[in-house]
Amino acid sequence: MSTQEPEDDRAEPVATRIELSFPADIGKHGRKRISSEYYKTYLKKVHDSAAVGDEWDEFTDVGCCGSQMDVPLVVEGVEGGARIDSDTEIEYTEREACGVNPGWSVQHDEPEALDD
Numbered sequence: 001m002s003t004q005e006p007e008d009d010r011a012e013p014v015a016t017r018i019e020l021s022f023p024a025d026i027g028k029h030g031r032k033r034i035s036s037e038y039y040k041t042y043l044k045k046v047h048d049s050a051a052v053g054d055e056w057d058e059f060t061d062v063g064c065c066g067s068q069m070d071v072p073l074v075v076e077g078v079e080g081g082a083r084i085d086s087d088t089e090i091e092y093t094e095r096e097a098c099g100v101n102p103g104w105s106v107q108h109d110e111p112e113a114l115d116d
Helices: 007-011 028-035 037-046
Strands: 015-023 055-061 068-080 089-095
Touching (some): 028 055
Antiparallel strands (some): 015 068
């Protein structure tokens, strides 16, 4: 998660793009949630930097009932520097299933590709 950085560390170049992978067993609803602009904005606020291989244990709500879905994200690629800011582009790719809990089962269905 995010940590406060000293001002002199702000000289680190900004990542122009990061690629995150998500497990294949996230259903259509979960994919829609993580691909939304509000979720990408959230990720950019809680992570100061990214390096290939970093694992981010995140979550997202599944709509109603106060339920949530755990989303293990892995940094697969970084372009530019390591520092993340509001202009950093976030893209996703799918990796193998890992038995993720999809949250509320009514909203869990067959995986579908993300629409960027």
